[in-house]
Amino acid sequence: MIEIKGVTKRYGETAVVDDVSLTIAPGGVTSVIGANGAGKSTLLSIVSRLTPADSGTVTVDGLDVTTTPSEKLARRLAVLRQENHMSVRLTVRELVAFGRFPHSGGRLTERDLALVDEAIGYFELDDLADRHLDQLSGGQRQRAYVAMVLCQDTDYVLLDEPLNNLDRRHSVQMMRRLRRMADDYAKTVVMVVHDINFASCHSDAIVAMKHGKVIAQGTTEEMMTPKVLKEVYDLDIDVHDINGSRIGVYYA
Amino acid sequence: MVVVGVAVACSSVLFQTVTGNRILTPGIMGFDRLFVLIQTLIVYVFGALTLTTTDPRLLFAGQTAVMVIFSLALYRWLFGRDGRDLYVLVLAGVVFGTLFGSLSSLAQRLINPNDFVVLQDSLFAGFNQVDPGLLAFSAVLVAAMAVWTARLSARLDVVALGRDTALNLGVNHASVVNQALVVIAVMVSVATALVGPVTFLGLLVANLARQLTGTFRHRTVLPAATLLSVIVLVGGQAVLEQVFGMNTALSVIINFVGGAYFIALLIREPRR
Ligand SMILES: Nc1ncnc2c1ncn2[C@@H]1O[C@H](COP(=O)(O)OP(=O)(O)OP(=O)(O)O)[C@@H](O)[C@H]1O
Ligand SMILES: [Mg+2]
Numbered sequence: 001m002i003e004i005k006g007v008t009k010r011y012g013e014t015a016v017v018d019d020v021s022l023t024i025a026p027g028g029v030t031s032v033i034g035a036n037g038a039g040k041s042t043l044l045s046i047v048s049r050l051t052p053a054d055s056g057t058v059t060v061d062g063l064d065v066t067t068t069p070s071e072k073l074a075r076r077l078a079v080l081r082q083e084n085h086m087s088v089r090l091t092v093r094e095l096v097a098f099g100r101f102p103h104s105g106g107r108l109t110e111r112d113l114a115l116v117d118e119a120i121g122y123f124e125l126d127d128l129a130d131r132h133l134d135q136l137s138g139g140q141r142q143r144a145y146v147a148m149v150l151c152q153d154t155d156y157v158l159l160d161e162p163l164n165n166l167d168r169r170h171s172v173q174m175m176r177r178l179r180r181m182a183d184d185y186a187k188t189v190v191m192v193v194h195d196i197n198f199a200s201c202h203s204d205a206i207v208a209m210k211h212g213k214v215i216a217q218g219t220t221e222e223m224m225t226p227k228v229l230k231e232v233y234d235l236d237i238d239v240h241d242i243n244g245s246r247i248g249v250y251y252a
Numbered sequence: 253m254v255v256v257g258v259a260v261a262c263s264s265v266l267f268q269t270v271t272g273n274r275i276l277t278p279g280i281m282g283f284d285r286l287f288v289l290i291q292t293l294i295v296y297v298f299g300a301l302t303l304t305t306t307d308p309r310l311l312f313a314g315q316t317a318v319m320v321i322f323s324l325a326l327y328r329w330l331f332g333r334d335g336r337d338l339y340v341l342v343l344a345g346v347v348f349g350t351l352f353g354s355l356s357s358l359a360q361r362l363i364n365p366n367d368f369v370v371l372q373d374s375l376f377a378g379f380n381q382v383d384p385g386l387l388a389f390s391a392v393l394v395a396a397m398a399v400w401t402a403r404l405s406a407r408l409d410v411v412a413l414g415r416d417t418a419l420n421l422g423v424n425h426a427s428v429v430n431q432a433l434v435v436i437a438v439m440v441s442v443a444t445a446l447v448g449p450v451t452f453l454g455l456l457v458a459n460l461a462r463q464l465t466g467t468f469r470h471r472t473v474l475p476a477a478t479l480l481s482v483i484v485l486v487g488g489q490a491v492l493e494q495v496f497g498m499n500t501a502l503s504v505i506i507n508f509v510g511g512a513y514f515i516a517l518l519i520r521e522p523r524r
Contacts, residue, residue, distance in 0.1 A: 074422025088468040106406030
């Protein structure tokens with residue numbers, strides 16, 4: 001269970017995360033939605049101890065993220081940032097293999113290698129495995145980063161816009177993979193998504209943020225209504241039931 | 253010479269890892285001149301008598317300790333906030349190098365002439381005359397640092413991926429960086445005490461080693477860079493002495509070649 005209690009983060013005068021309290025139950029997929037600048041990434045990086053909060057506490061399975069040793073946490077929680085940049089040149093396989101570092105400390109076992117190969121295979125990176133990251137397209141690189149994070153094989157996985165740069169097919173595949181991790185392995189997935197229909201079709205719960213606050217949260221059915229979405233995005237969005245899912249229409 | 257080679261190579265590779273770029277080295281950021289300044293100031297404050305009467309190893313240990321403290325402070329100040337522009341950092345390095353250099357010469361002017369002679373002896377040891385006692389001490393020190401670095405190398409690989417990735421993978425980024433900085437400060441001190449500033453050698457060997465081995469893994473790059481640096485220093489000097497009969501020109505040549513390479517890197521590097 002992830003428990004966020006009274007977390008606030010300020011840059012200058014503005015609170016970009018403003019007294020947020022939130023509990024994320026173990027097992028299942030939770031989507032975080034909200035406009036640009038709502039504070040989603042900041043909240044995620046506080047939960048994953050990459051950014052210190054000004055006040056409030058975050059615990060994962062009862063472990064305070066700011067005081068628990070980093071290596072212990074790394075075996076329990078993995079995070080993908082919205083932007084990833086590396087100043088060193090490395091291949092896709094090397095990158096994905098780094099996901100095993102918390103478990104094997106740089107010396108890969110047979111099992112580690114098998115997991116690395118599996119992740120590379122799932123994200124259709126086999127042909128690209130020995131290419132350097134700077135020789136990939138944006139979507140291919142994104143898949144490599146996600147493969148690394150999933151290779152960490154943690155109970156909690158936080159993903160900031162995992163669908164960035166992905167085409168439709170790879171987006172759907174990614175979502176199915178996350179869904180399966182939650183259903184078959186009882187993993188807890190928290191992700192930031194902008195496409196509300198992906199959030200609707202693949203998550204159990206949705207958390208909506210606006211101006212640094214959580215303004216609404218609930219099951220997918222509760223959240224996928226024109227009223228809630230209007231509140232979140234300041235945009236009129238029709239919601240239709242299509243093939244058993246709630247689909248928001250907002251293109252026109 | 254081998255000691256200097258190891259020190260320059262390791263300190264440069266480590267520095268590039270913790271700062272996350274391939275252009276800056278302790279030499280370029282003025283760390284070696286900082287050490288000269290510390291040496292000078294110690295003479296200025298305590299007088300040459302201390303310099304000649306205290307055990308050179310003790311003196312050196314003291315200088316190194318001061319150096320470690322100031323390097324950590326300088327690093328904090330320059331790299332503490334992320335997202336600094338590379339060009340700003342290079343410029344800062346040039347400014348600091350010049351500043352430390354000028355402060356040193358200013359202090360050297362202010363020192364009385366007798367003290368100055370003593371200081372000059374210790375500053376401009378050059379590649380040829382190195383105090384054997386100090387050399388043995390330095391060798392032990394550098395060996396210890398090299399072992400420390402080797403033990404860190406797997407974690408250094410992760411640190412090279414950047415702070416966020418390193419934290420996510422469970423590496424205590426701040427602690428590894430601090431350890432690396434101590435190693436860097438000690439190694440720069442040793443190299444500078446033995447032969448004076450060789451600004452661009454580190455840059456040259458660190459990048460060549462990465463290019464030749466095609467990896468950034470410290471387990472591979474550190475030995476490769478060390479080997480290259482020893483080859484350049486020992487080989488270069490042998491060639492100069494045997495073929496051209498020159499003595500002091502090696503650092504000039506290294507700085508010329510390295511400087512040209514530095515400019516080439518700067519021009520090629522896309523601005524982030
Ligand atoms: N380092 C920083 N310094 C100052 N302000 C910042 C910093 N990082 C983020 N902010 C501000 O905090 C606010 C929240 O940023 P955050 O990245 O959390 O938004 P987000 O919800 O993830 O948006 P997006 O959908 O665009 O990714 C923004 O207004 C941003 O300008
Ligand atoms: Mg964001």
